[in-house]
Amino acid sequence: MSGNHALQTNSVVGRQPDLSITTHGSDWYYTVCAVMGFATIVFMALALRKPQSHRIFHYITAGITAIACIAYFAMGSNLGQTPIQAEFVRPYNRQVAAAGTREIFYVRYIDWALTTPLLLLDLLLTAALPWPTILAVLLADEIMIVTGLVGALTQTRYKWGFWTFGMAALFYIAYELLFDARKHANALGGDAKKIFNLCGVWLIFLWFLYPIAWGLSEGGNVIHPDSESIFYGVLDIMAKPVFGALLIWGHRNIDPANLGLHIRQPAHTAEKYRNGRQANNGVHSEGPGSNVGGTGSGVAGTGHSVGNNV
Numbered sequence: 338m339s340g341n342h343a344l345q346t347n348s349v350v351g352r353q354p355d356l357s358i359t360t361h362g363s364d365w366y367y368t369v370c371a372v373m374g375f376a377t378i379v380f381m382a383l384a385l386r387k388p389q390s391h392r393i394f395h396y397i398t399a400g401i402t403a404i405a406c407i408a409y410f411a412m413g414s415n416l417g418q419t420p421i422q423a424e425f426v427r428p429y430n431r432q433v434a435a436a437g438t439r440e441i442f443y444v445r446y447i448d449w450a451l452t453t454p455l456l457l458l459d460l461l462l463t464a465a466l467p468w469p470t471i472l473a474v475l476l477a478d479e480i481m482i483v484t485g486l487v488g489a490l491t492q493t494r495y496k497w498g499f500w501t502f503g504m505a506a507l508f509y510i511a512y513e514l515l516f517d518a519r520k521h522a523n524a525l526g527g528d529a530k531k532i533f534n535l536c537g538v539w540l541i542f543l544w545f546l547y548p549i550a551w552g553l554s555e556g557g558n559v560i561h562p563d564s565e566s567i568f569y570g571v572l573d574i575m576a577k578p579v580f581g582a583l584l585i586w587g588h589r590n591i592d593p594a595n596l597g598l599h600i601r602q603p604a605h606t607a608e609k610y611r612n613g614r615q616a617n618n619g620v621h622s623e624g625p626g627s628n629v630g631g632t633g634s635g636v637a638g639t640g641h642s643v644g645n646n647v
């Protein structure tokens with residue numbers, strides 16, 4: 338007998354659907370949880386080998402896999418779910434004949450609402466896209482995930498209305514990546530261009546498979562929740578740890594400053610405060626990050642900077 342008693346233990350939590358994952362599905366969800374946890378540790382370990390100013394992509398990517406790790410723990414434990422009446426009842430399909438109600442993991446969408454904007458941020462910062470455009474793409478992404486959630490929780494055919502809004506948002510995201518962001522990445526050239534193109538194609542290819550998985554599971558009730566777990570699980574491993582590893586590897590020789598990311602290093606901070614004190618003592622110093630014209634308060638660490646560091 339399997340040592341996994343999660344389904345039995347948590348059968349008292351919330352309402353239970355007619356059709357839900359079996360222990361096989363639970364085992365697989367826990368496996369993906371472990372993959373995400375492992376990836377998080379690796380990305381954080383790689384971050385520690387870099388100066389603080391060069392860790393932005395490591396931190397974003399490790400955050401993505403950390404959140405997924407927790408979501409997969411919930412799904413393996415049969416938590417973060419709610420029963421929804423299937424629009425299409427299929428008594429002759431052995432896989433899904435039991436529904437009735439089908440298990441919908443809303444926790445999946447909480448994960449995606451937090452992590453898909455971060456995945457896009459990884460890619461759009463690589464392309465040095467102007468921040469207002471980044472904001473627009475991230476908003477479209479949130480619309481896509483929230484419409485997916487609302488559709489999954491809807492039992493009538495109106496669920497496909499939400500799916501359609503989500504698809505429109507996905508097409509907008511794909512357009513921005515393929516045209517706008519690619520133009521910026523090509524202008525940067527070098528490693529940034531290479532890694533943007535590689536990760537961009539990978540992302541677009543994978544992301545268009547999600548609405549298909551949705552159509553077969555939450556939408557059409559065609560495949561069993563165990564098959565759903567494999568479909569989404571494989572996609573999520575490809576879209577998070579594999580995508581993240583590619584991206585971080587691609588950034589190994591890129592200075593974030595060359596992407597317009599002016600991140601202060603500890604040495605710069607020390608220099609700034611030193612210059613600030615000198616300025617207050619009547620010694621003027623120019624240059625990025627220096628205090629100008631004695632506007633500092635004279636207390637190390639509280640001077641106002643006129644540089645463009647963030």
Ligand code: RET
Pocket residue numbers: 405449452453456481482484485486488499500501502503504507544545547548551572573574576577
């Ligand atoms: C939904 C249904 C509504 C229409 C569309 C969808 C697309 C979802 C996508 C999700 C990507 C998730 C990722 C997770 C990583 O772990 C919400 C399924 C278009 C593209 C990358």
